[in-house]
Amino acid sequence: MSFKLIDVSKWHRKEYFDHYLNHIACTYSMTLNLDLTNLIKEIKKKEIKLCPTMIYLLSMIVNKHEEFRTALDSNRRVGVFDLLHPSYAIFQKEHETFTNVWTEYNPLFSEFYEQYLLDVQKYSGVKSFIAKPNMPTNVFNISSIPWISFTGFNLNLPKITDYLLPIFTTGKYFENNGKIELPIAIQLHHAVCDGFHLARFVSELQEAMNTLDL
Secondary structure: OEEEEOOOOOOOOOHHHHHHHOOOOOEEEEEEEEEOHHHHHHHHHHOOOOHHHHHHHHHHHOOOOOOEEEOOOOOOEEEEEEOEEEEEEEEOOOOOOEEEEEEEEEEOOHHHHHHHHHHHHHHHOOHHHHHHHOOOHHHHHHEOOOOOOOOOOOOOOOOOOOOOEEEEEOOOOEOOOEEEEEEEEEEEEEOOOOOHHHHHHHHHHHHHHHHOOO
Protein backbone atom coordinates (compact mmCIF):
# COMPACT_ATOMS: atom_id res chain seq x y z
CA MET A 1 0.00 0.00 0.00
CA SER A 2 1.27 3.45 -0.86
CA PHE A 3 -0.10 6.87 0.03
CA LYS A 4 0.99 9.58 -2.42
CA LEU A 5 0.88 13.04 -0.88
CA ILE A 6 -0.75 15.85 -2.83
CA ASP A 7 0.89 19.26 -3.06
CA VAL A 8 -2.21 21.25 -2.20
CA SER A 9 -0.62 24.52 -3.35
CA LYS A 10 -0.54 23.16 -6.91
CA TRP A 11 -3.71 21.04 -6.74
CA HIS A 12 -6.55 21.91 -9.10
CA ARG A 13 -8.99 21.30 -6.21
CA LYS A 14 -7.16 23.58 -3.78
CA GLU A 15 -9.97 26.14 -3.36
CA TYR A 16 -12.75 23.54 -3.26
CA PHE A 17 -10.82 21.30 -0.85
CA ASP A 18 -10.09 24.16 1.54
CA HIS A 19 -13.65 25.49 1.39
CA TYR A 20 -15.45 22.19 2.00
CA LEU A 21 -12.98 20.86 4.54
CA ASN A 22 -11.93 23.89 6.60
CA HIS A 23 -14.52 26.62 6.11
CA ILE A 24 -17.85 24.86 5.52
CA ALA A 25 -17.29 21.17 6.26
CA CYS A 26 -19.64 19.40 3.89
CA THR A 27 -20.45 15.77 3.28
CA TYR A 28 -23.45 14.71 1.22
CA SER A 29 -25.32 11.57 0.30
CA MET A 30 -27.53 10.34 -2.50
CA THR A 31 -29.95 7.43 -2.47
CA LEU A 32 -30.93 5.79 -5.75
CA ASN A 33 -32.01 2.49 -7.26
CA LEU A 34 -29.67 0.41 -9.38
CA ASP A 35 -31.02 -1.96 -12.03
CA LEU A 36 -30.10 -5.39 -10.72
CA THR A 37 -32.00 -7.41 -13.35
CA ASN A 38 -29.10 -8.59 -15.52
CA LEU A 39 -26.77 -9.21 -12.60
CA ILE A 40 -29.35 -11.34 -10.80
CA LYS A 41 -29.67 -13.50 -13.92
CA GLU A 42 -25.89 -13.85 -14.13
CA ILE A 43 -25.33 -14.85 -10.51
CA LYS A 44 -28.18 -17.36 -10.63
CA LYS A 45 -26.70 -18.88 -13.77
CA LYS A 46 -23.24 -19.12 -12.18
CA GLU A 47 -24.65 -20.09 -8.74
CA ILE A 48 -22.70 -17.44 -6.87
CA LYS A 49 -23.68 -14.96 -4.15
CA LEU A 50 -24.93 -11.44 -4.75
CA CYS A 51 -23.28 -9.77 -1.73
CA PRO A 52 -19.62 -10.45 -2.63
CA THR A 53 -20.37 -9.68 -6.26
CA MET A 54 -21.64 -6.21 -5.35
CA ILE A 55 -18.70 -5.68 -2.98
CA TYR A 56 -16.36 -6.55 -5.84
CA LEU A 57 -18.11 -4.19 -8.26
CA LEU A 58 -18.09 -1.30 -5.80
CA SER A 59 -14.40 -1.93 -5.13
CA MET A 60 -13.61 -2.07 -8.83
CA ILE A 61 -15.17 1.33 -9.56
CA VAL A 62 -13.77 2.93 -6.39
CA ASN A 63 -10.28 1.88 -7.41
CA LYS A 64 -10.67 3.36 -10.90
CA HIS A 65 -10.80 6.97 -9.69
CA GLU A 66 -8.47 8.97 -7.45
CA GLU A 67 -11.26 11.08 -5.90
CA PHE A 68 -12.59 7.97 -4.15
CA ARG A 69 -9.13 7.04 -2.86
CA THR A 70 -8.24 10.49 -1.53
CA ALA A 71 -7.85 10.74 2.25
CA LEU A 72 -6.09 12.49 5.10
CA ASP A 73 -3.28 10.81 6.98
CA SER A 74 -2.73 11.02 10.74
CA ASN A 75 -1.07 14.41 10.30
CA ARG A 76 -3.98 15.74 8.21
CA ARG A 77 -1.91 15.69 5.04
CA VAL A 78 -3.97 14.93 1.96
CA GLY A 79 -2.96 12.17 -0.41
CA VAL A 80 -4.16 9.31 -2.57
CA PHE A 81 -4.04 5.61 -1.77
CA ASP A 82 -2.93 3.49 -4.70
CA LEU A 83 -5.50 0.85 -3.71
CA LEU A 84 -8.48 0.46 -1.39
CA HIS A 85 -9.84 -2.76 0.10
CA PRO A 86 -13.49 -3.22 1.10
CA SER A 87 -14.62 -3.54 4.71
CA TYR A 88 -18.12 -4.95 5.13
CA ALA A 89 -20.51 -5.99 7.88
CA ILE A 90 -21.65 -9.53 8.68
CA PHE A 91 -24.86 -9.91 10.68
CA GLN A 92 -24.67 -11.80 13.98
CA LYS A 93 -28.13 -13.31 14.30
CA GLU A 94 -27.68 -14.60 17.85
CA HIS A 95 -27.07 -11.15 19.35
CA GLU A 96 -28.72 -9.11 16.58
CA THR A 97 -25.55 -7.14 15.97
CA PHE A 98 -22.77 -7.30 13.40
CA THR A 99 -19.05 -7.71 12.94
CA ASN A 100 -16.77 -6.04 10.43
CA VAL A 101 -14.57 -8.05 8.08
CA TRP A 102 -12.28 -6.84 5.32
CA THR A 103 -11.09 -8.64 2.22
CA GLU A 104 -8.11 -7.74 0.10
CA TYR A 105 -9.24 -6.39 -3.26
CA ASN A 106 -8.19 -8.36 -6.31
CA PRO A 107 -9.08 -7.17 -9.84
CA LEU A 108 -9.73 -10.79 -10.79
CA PHE A 109 -13.28 -11.52 -9.68
CA SER A 110 -12.77 -15.26 -9.19
CA GLU A 111 -9.83 -14.70 -6.83
CA PHE A 112 -11.57 -11.95 -4.89
CA TYR A 113 -14.69 -14.10 -4.56
CA GLU A 114 -12.71 -17.05 -3.24
CA GLN A 115 -10.90 -14.89 -0.69
CA TYR A 116 -14.22 -13.37 0.42
CA LEU A 117 -15.65 -16.84 1.07
CA LEU A 118 -12.55 -17.78 3.08
CA ASP A 119 -12.74 -14.60 5.15
CA VAL A 120 -16.43 -15.05 5.90
CA GLN A 121 -15.95 -18.70 6.82
CA LYS A 122 -13.05 -17.88 9.14
CA TYR A 123 -14.29 -14.70 10.81
CA SER A 124 -18.09 -14.66 10.70
CA GLY A 125 -18.27 -16.48 14.04
CA VAL A 126 -16.11 -13.92 15.83
CA LYS A 127 -18.36 -11.95 18.18
CA SER A 128 -16.65 -8.58 18.12
CA PHE A 129 -16.92 -5.27 16.31
CA ILE A 130 -13.91 -6.02 14.10
CA ALA A 131 -13.30 -9.70 13.46
CA LYS A 132 -10.39 -9.92 11.04
CA PRO A 133 -7.17 -8.57 12.56
CA ASN A 134 -4.65 -6.19 11.04
CA MET A 135 -7.14 -4.05 9.18
CA PRO A 136 -5.10 -1.69 7.00
CA THR A 137 -5.68 2.04 6.78
CA ASN A 138 -6.59 1.80 3.09
CA VAL A 139 -10.08 0.38 3.47
CA PHE A 140 -13.48 1.82 2.62
CA ASN A 141 -16.81 0.85 4.15
CA ILE A 142 -19.78 -1.05 2.73
CA SER A 143 -22.83 -1.95 4.79
CA SER A 144 -26.11 -3.62 3.95
CA ILE A 145 -29.66 -3.52 5.30
CA PRO A 146 -31.06 -6.52 3.38
CA TRP A 147 -34.30 -6.69 5.39
CA ILE A 148 -35.85 -3.50 4.06
CA SER A 149 -35.87 -1.31 0.97
CA PHE A 150 -35.44 2.41 1.42
CA THR A 151 -35.93 5.57 -0.59
CA GLY A 152 -33.61 7.70 1.53
CA PHE A 153 -30.70 6.99 3.84
CA ASN A 154 -27.86 9.06 5.25
CA LEU A 155 -25.25 8.75 7.96
CA ASN A 156 -25.01 11.57 10.50
CA LEU A 157 -21.32 12.12 11.22
CA PRO A 158 -21.09 15.64 12.67
CA LYS A 159 -17.75 15.07 14.41
CA ILE A 160 -16.00 13.16 11.63
CA THR A 161 -15.47 15.89 9.08
CA ASP A 162 -11.96 14.65 8.18
CA TYR A 163 -13.15 11.31 6.80
CA LEU A 164 -12.93 11.68 3.02
CA LEU A 165 -13.44 8.13 1.75
CA PRO A 166 -16.81 6.97 0.37
CA ILE A 167 -19.34 4.95 2.37
CA PHE A 168 -21.91 2.70 0.70
CA THR A 169 -25.12 1.23 2.12
CA THR A 170 -27.38 -1.14 0.18
CA GLY A 171 -30.92 -2.25 1.00
CA LYS A 172 -33.32 -5.04 0.10
CA TYR A 173 -33.83 -5.43 -3.62
CA PHE A 174 -37.34 -5.37 -5.02
CA GLU A 175 -39.30 -5.73 -8.26
CA ASN A 176 -40.51 -2.61 -10.06
CA ASN A 177 -42.23 -2.65 -13.46
CA GLY A 178 -40.60 -5.91 -14.49
CA LYS A 179 -37.15 -4.92 -13.26
CA ILE A 180 -35.27 -5.88 -10.11
CA GLU A 181 -33.89 -2.81 -8.37
CA LEU A 182 -31.39 -2.39 -5.55
CA PRO A 183 -31.47 0.71 -3.33
CA ILE A 184 -28.05 2.14 -2.56
CA ALA A 185 -26.98 5.15 -0.53
CA ILE A 186 -23.64 6.74 -1.35
CA GLN A 187 -22.02 9.10 1.16
CA LEU A 188 -19.18 11.35 -0.02
CA HIS A 189 -17.11 14.31 1.15
CA HIS A 190 -17.53 17.43 -0.96
CA ALA A 191 -13.87 18.36 -0.40
CA VAL A 192 -12.83 15.63 -2.85
CA CYS A 193 -15.99 14.61 -4.73
CA ASP A 194 -18.52 16.72 -6.61
CA GLY A 195 -21.82 15.75 -8.17
CA PHE A 196 -20.05 14.98 -11.45
CA HIS A 197 -17.87 12.36 -9.80
CA LEU A 198 -20.88 10.76 -8.11
CA ALA A 199 -22.83 10.64 -11.38
CA ARG A 200 -19.88 9.08 -13.21
CA PHE A 201 -19.46 6.50 -10.46
CA VAL A 202 -23.11 5.46 -10.65
CA SER A 203 -23.02 5.29 -14.44
CA GLU A 204 -19.92 3.10 -14.46
CA LEU A 205 -21.25 0.90 -11.67
CA GLN A 206 -24.52 0.34 -13.52
CA GLU A 207 -22.64 -0.44 -16.72
CA ALA A 208 -20.47 -2.98 -14.88
CA MET A 209 -23.56 -4.59 -13.37
CA ASN A 210 -25.11 -4.90 -16.82
CA THR A 211 -22.09 -6.30 -18.62
CA LEU A 212 -19.94 -8.10 -16.06
CA ASP A 213 -18.76 -11.43 -17.40
CA LEU A 214 -18.26 -13.63 -14.38
